[in-house]
Amino acid sequence: MDRPLNINLPSTKIGCSSSNFLMWSIFINFNRDFLYTELMATLRRFQDSISLKTIGLHLIFWALIVTYFAWGFGFNVNPKMSFINSLYFLPGHIIMVYSLLYFLVPRFLLKNKFLHFFVGLSVVLLFCIVYTILAQLQ
Numbered sequence: 536m537d538r539p540l541n542i543n544l545p546s547t548k549i550g551c552s553s554s555n556f557l558m559w560s561i562f563i564n565f566n567r568d569f570l571y572t573e574l575m576a577t578l579r580r581f582q583d584s585i586s587l588k589t590i591g592l593h594l595i596f597w598a599l600i601v602t603y604f605a606w607g608f609g610f611n612v613n614p615k616m617s618f619i620n621s622l623y624f625l626p627g628h629i630i631m632v633y634s635l636l637y638f639l640v641p642r643f644l645l646k647n648k649f650l651h652f653f654v655g656l657s658v659v660l661l662f663c664i665v666y667t668i669l670a671q672l673q
Contacts, residue, residue: 605621
């Protein structure tokens with residue numbers, strides 16, 4: 536016959552009792568499980584909504600964007616270096632475009648939540664500015 540496992544959890548220096556610790560661990564485990572199920576549901580919806588044709592069109596679009604920026608970075612002078620420079624800035628553009636198209640505009644702007652939209656846009660812009668500064672350092 537299996538006996539239940541008794542674990543005495545020590546309290547911390549800030550006065551957290553073992554019952555509080557147990558309550559928080561149950562809360563964290565519940566939230567972790569909830570977030571996992573939400574993430575998996577989102578991934579399933581995403582997987583069901585995209586097709587190979589969509590992925591191909593996006594890849595062609597970004598290849599054209601890289602070519603356009605490579606031309607702007609001096610394609611006639613040094614083609615290899617201009618493509619490398621345009622690739623450095625590509626993640627910032629990708630983050631900006633997809634966060635606007637698939638997150639900020641449908642979730643906030645189309646629902647007239649303008650303050651939320653501009654806060655989100657400010658966060659994305661700040662992130663892209665920091666990324667651009669870091670990309671220029673290399």
